[in-house]
Amino acid sequence: MSLPLSETDVKPAACCTNPWEGLKPGEPPRSRTLATAASLVLGLAVWTAAYWTIQPLAAWLSFTAFGLARGSHLGEAVAFFLYDTPKVLLLLTLIVFAVGIVRSFFTAERTRAILAGKRESVGNVLAALLGIVTPFCSCSAVPLFIGFVEVGIPLGVTLSFLISAPMVNEIALVMLFGMFGWKVAALYLITGLAISIVSGFVLGRMKLERFVEPWVYESMQAEATFEKERLGFTGRVEKGLEAVREIVGKVWPWVVAGIAVGAGIHGYVPEGLLASFMGRSAWWSVPLAVLIGIPMYSNAAGIIPVVEALLGKGAALGTVLAFMMAVIALSLPEMIILRKVLKPRLIATFAGVVGAGIMLTGWLFNSIL
Amino acid sequence: MKIQVLGTGCAKCKQLTVSAEKAVAELGLGVAVEKVEDLREIMKFKVMSTPALVVDGAVRSTGKVLSSEDVKALLRG
Numbered sequence: 001m002s003l004p005l006s007e008t009d010v011k012p013a014a015c016c017t018n019p020w021e022g023l024k025p026g027e028p029p030r031s032r033t034l035a036t037a038a039s040l041v042l043g044l045a046v047w048t049a050a051y052w053t054i055q056p057l058a059a060w061l062s063f064t065a066f067g068l069a070r071g072s073h074l075g076e077a078v079a080f081f082l083y084d085t086p087k088v089l090l091l092l093t094l095i096v097f098a099v100g101i102v103r104s105f106f107t108a109e110r111t112r113a114i115l116a117g118k119r120e121s122v123g124n125v126l127a128a129l130l131g132i133v134t135p136f137c138s139c140s141a142v143p144l145f146i147g148f149v150e151v152g153i154p155l156g157v158t159l160s161f162l163i164s165a166p167m168v169n170e171i172a173l174v175m176l177f178g179m180f181g182w183k184v185a186a187l188y189l190i191t192g193l194a195i196s197i198v199s200g201f202v203l204g205r206m207k208l209e210r211f212v213e214p215w216v217y218e219s220m221q222a223e224a225t226f227e228k229e230r231l232g233f234t235g236r237v238e239k240g241l242e243a244v245r246e247i248v249g250k251v252w253p254w255v256v257a258g259i260a261v262g263a264g265i266h267g268y269v270p271e272g273l274l275a276s277f278m279g280r281s282a283w284w285s286v287p288l289a290v291l292i293g294i295p296m297y298s299n300a301a302g303i304i305p306v307v308e309a310l311l312g313k314g315a316a317l318g319t320v321l322a323f324m325m326a327v328i329a330l331s332l333p334e335m336i337i338l339r340k341v342l343k344p345r346l347i348a349t350f351a352g353v354v355g356a357g358i359m360l361t362g363w364l365f366n367s368i369l
Numbered sequence: 370m371k372i373q374v375l376g377t378g379c380a381k382c383k384q385l386t387v388s389a390e391k392a393v394a395e396l397g398l399g400v401a402v403e404k405v406e407d408l409r410e411i412m413k414f415k416v417m418s419t420p421a422l423v424v425d426g427a428v429r430s431t432g433k434v435l436s437s438e439d440v441k442a443l444l445r446g
Contacts, residue, residue: 108417108432135432139379140418142408147417215409337377340408 036234058083081263088178095174100243104236123157128196131164156204164196167329172300195357211346265312286362293326318365373403375411376420384434385420392440
């Protein structure tokens with residue numbers, strides 16, 4: 001797909017003079033900042049125009065250009081697909097761009113410096129919030145864990161961060177918003193944070209430090225300092241674009257596949273198919289969904305089609321959210337990585353407490369909604 | 370010159386190793402890019418995000434997959 005903001009990538013034509021010469025780092029030339037701001041405004045204008053065009057365009061394509069009948073299975077499915085694909089991709093691009101910019105203010109080192117020396121309760125809340133905005137890759141989970149523990153950040157606070165970072169996922173948030181509306185998205189955000197905070201706090205109270213591999217504590221000499229990256233406005237916009245290229249470039253096939261599945265369900269599957277055994281009245285469906293979800297591993301974009309399919313067939317929202325959270329927050333590969341620093345007993349307790357939190361959330365939603 | 374890539378063997382770490390090797394070859398440095406996969410060794414560099422690039426014992430980049438051009442700029446500077 002084309003990015004609305006690619007203008008900022010264009011390098012100055014004069015290749016042989018260095019526009020950065022004589023400038024301190026972090027002080028980009030004024031003209032460059034203005035050019036970036038102008039492309040940003042233009043990009044947002046194009047984005048807004050595109051966003052408001054896609055619904056009439058999708059309807060026109062399906063019902064006029066293709067001549068499909070309104071209300072028919074195929075017509076509704078095609079219209080749904082043609083509308084939702086560009087809509088979700090546009091939303092995804094915008095959010096990933098914005099999150100990329102926000103993340104340029106946070107590095108793992110800076111987050112660590114913020115968390116160092118905080119009390120447990122405050123620390124848990126901060127850690128869960130920072131888990132959303134700090135760039136994190138599950139392959140860095142172990143170095144990050146050690147880096148946090150080394151500077152004396154409590155185990156429970158560190159775990160709050162490690163729960164929130166994968167669970168509260170910006171791609172999942174956008175897909176939920178795009179497909180089910182802001183209420184479901186907000187519920188996901190708030191409960192994801194709550195589970196991270198409470199689980200980390202509970203795990204901290206359980207005094208599990210003895211189940212951390214002893215070598216982790218051996219070299220506790222690191223200091224919680226960080227170097228500020230001076231990027232400037234243009235640098236941050238470039239970070240946002242980089243995130244779009246990297247994330248949207250990687251997940252778009254999943255998104256399209258997910259919406260195709262959703263479109264099929266939207267047009268063809270009778271409602272209420274799953275209601276009998278994944279509906280609100282079946283209390284056991286929540287723990288079952290969590291148990292099935294824990295060993296499964298999928299990225300957030302890949303799980304949404306399943307969410308769509310389950311909800312579409314009449315499964316209860318709490319059950320489906322519990323399943324989704326279990327899949328993205330607790331995964332076998334991550335636990336195998338964490339085994340390098342945590343003893344099995346701690347990993348099991350970690351999975352148990354987080355799993356219990358997810359289950360409670362599932363039941364809560366099934367009972368109040 | 371000693372060039373090391375720190376990482377526990379994830380996809381991004383392999384990509385960075387490839388970039389570093391390409392940069393070294395293009396600059397004609399004739400040194401091997403060493404992969405550091407042992408966690409304790411990685412932690413000695415006080416790195417929290419992998420992959421990381423270390424040149425002559427100094428950490429020059431963390432948590433990013435640099436392109437071979439980026440690595441070249443870094444090695445020259």
